[in-house]
Amino acid sequence: MKADDLVRMANQIAHFFAPYPETDAIDGVRDHLVHFWDPAMRKELLSIASGLTPTSTPLDALVLRAVTLLRRTVDE
Numbered sequence: 001m002k003a004d005d006l007v008r009m010a011n012q013i014a015h016f017f018a019p020y021p022e023t024d025a026i027d028g029v030r031d032h033l034v035h036f037w038d039p040a041m042r043k044e045l046l047s048i049a050s051g052l053t054p055t056s057t058p059l060d061a062l063v064l065r066a067v068t069l070l071r072r073t074v075d076e
Contacts, residue, residue: 001041003053011059013029013032015060027066033045034073
């Protein structure tokens with residue numbers, strides 16, 4: 001899957017959760033990524049968030065915060 005498509009989808013998830021309280025929104029984005037994205041998609045998203053894979057659209061701030069939690073989960 002193309003990096004820009006992953007960014008678009010991740011940002012759509014963030015926009016869905018944006019009205020929630022911040023902690024709930026971050027957890028919601030992270031939970032969605034864990035439960036509905038396959039490991040290859042999550043790995044590519046981590047690469048995008050780290051700046052290793054260039055994209056034409058930036059990741060939403062909620063996605064970046066959720067990715068921080070996702071990295072902790074992967075590292076444990």
